[in-house]
Amino acid sequence: MPDPGALMAAEIAEQPAAWRRLSIEGRDQVRAAARRIADYAPRFVLFVARGTSDHAALYAKYLTEIVLQLPAGLVSPSTMTTYGSRPDLRQTLMIAVSQSGGSPDLIQSLQVARERGALTLAVTNQPSSPLAEVSELDLDIRAGEERAVAATKSYTTQLLALYLLLDAVRGGDGSATDGLPDLADQVIADNDQFVRLAERYRFASRLVSTGRGYSYPTAREAALKLMETSYLSAQAFSGADLLHGPLAMIDRQVPVLATVNDGHGGAAMLPVLSRLRDLGADVCCVGAGEAVRAASAGYALPGQVPEEVSPLLEIIPFQLLALHLSVARGSDPDAPRGLAKVTETL
Template sequence: MAREIAEQPAALARTLQALRPQRAELQKLAADRRVVLFVARGSSDNAAIYGRYLLEVHAGRASGLAAPSVATHYQASIDLSEALVVCVSQSGETEEIVETQAWAAGRGARTVAVTNDGASSLANAADVALVTQAGTELAVPATKSYTAQLAAMAVLAGSLAPEPDALDADLDRVPDEADRLISARAGVDAAAEKLASTAEALVSGRGIAFGTALEAALKLEETCLRPVRGLSYADLRHGPIAVVDSDHVALLVSASDGPMVPGMTDLAHDLRRRGAAATIGIGGDNGFADAVDIAVPGPDLPELVAPLALIVPAQLIVETLARQLGLNPDAPRGLSKVTQTDPA
């Protein structure tokens, strides 16, 4: 896992370079489509959440997450003739996702596959395949394949935006920012030590960074075997915040700018007032860093592209924590690289 975290800057650069030439093809494919639907599971679903927000906020395209069971279990009859359906799977062989893509195409959708394997079933059946360039990923927890998917989402959203190259200058800075965070490891050891002190943790973020928060929570669960709740701060405030007590460590994730920073900063103050054991903040601005107990710097990137590197400190924390707990971060118990949702 540590080696593959370190390989992310190069994987991000390769993926952006490889996928940008497909912009015109994506524009043509989506030209008469009114809505974009994402189909994914696990880490890929968290990447899709970023894609959904970016398409709506940056490209002005109505987007949403589709439930694969609507296709695989209910075989619902839905008119998708105005939809672009984007199916996301690292392996391209998760049967549920492959089946849902075929179902969508049969109901009039045009399809895009986002996968790390250009020879996969998903890629071969799609109208357009965005093949990420993460290279072979051996550790079970997704790291470089996940951030490469985020790069694909940025290319997709940019392709459907009024100015397709508007994000390019900031995206070009992503590999160097990821590399800087990997080299510096600022706050990583302190954050891992604090998380090791309790089994009670929650993770929160919102907006463009929400998918990053959910991915951090997933990594803590699957790699460190800790029960973790990942919630937007809006949902957290609507009831679940009542469980916060002196046993809870809260991991808060924020971009360095954008409309969600004030709310995340206020949440940090609120959690402290409620007696949380500690708050760990990844990213944010100076006010956010001052509001948390342990500040872990994030990337110097604007909100729209920050998630491509914002997850890196969380990955480093998780890998460090797993080793502190005596666990193997490369092969969490009971998991495999290609996940099938339902038994054969």
């Protein structure tokens, strides 16, 4: 019998290689899709996704609004599948993000979007999937087969593919990502630090994760990983929303996972961290060294990368924490109860 979490651990470790592969082998496909999008000149960008991929889509929403300065939104698939909505989507780019490309609600949403005038793009780990087949354009994230139920390498390669695409649309060359695989190797090599962090939170029954800007999707993905692997009650809030009411539930018994980058989002988190300290909260911080040193515990990310690509690195410590916390609590993160690798919804 394989060790608990062996698949998840292997796939976390494969991420730097997957990023290098996508950056090289996917370059022409990214450029071709970017040219088509630039020629189409959308006035609005919609994203549709589920689960982990929904957090990648949220990241891309931030990128679209900041980098391309276009309005962007996240689609509720049920409006088209359950309620039969058929909106006018001319001058709209709709991007579907899915590891498997097999969920019926995403397929139907993209079909409707194409029928209603949108340019459609599928970002998947399965280039022959039904989702890719119904889309006009597709991007293969080239993560390789992912067997663990909890998505790790498919999530970060989705982030990378979406960044490379949107950067190419604005005329960039993707160079901001050049050093990321080497930095990711350094994070993964620090595995023992996350084993110790897992012991710190082994008996937690609930926790909160938080971040702002580009780091907010990281907070949401971190919470999901802990819920599905360690069966914790984990809630994710943007730093701003946390101060608007949920802060009242924070006490010394509710650990807070905070993602604090070196950019504008990280600066916006500083008042949040100050309030948490006032409450005596146990704050585990990932990101900028100064913020980590001021926290109860955490991990300072190596190097300095542009804020817009920092989510690729930020999530790895939380993936490793989820892996080791699950094992420490006697579970197998490769086989979380009640879950399957592909979830089909409509």
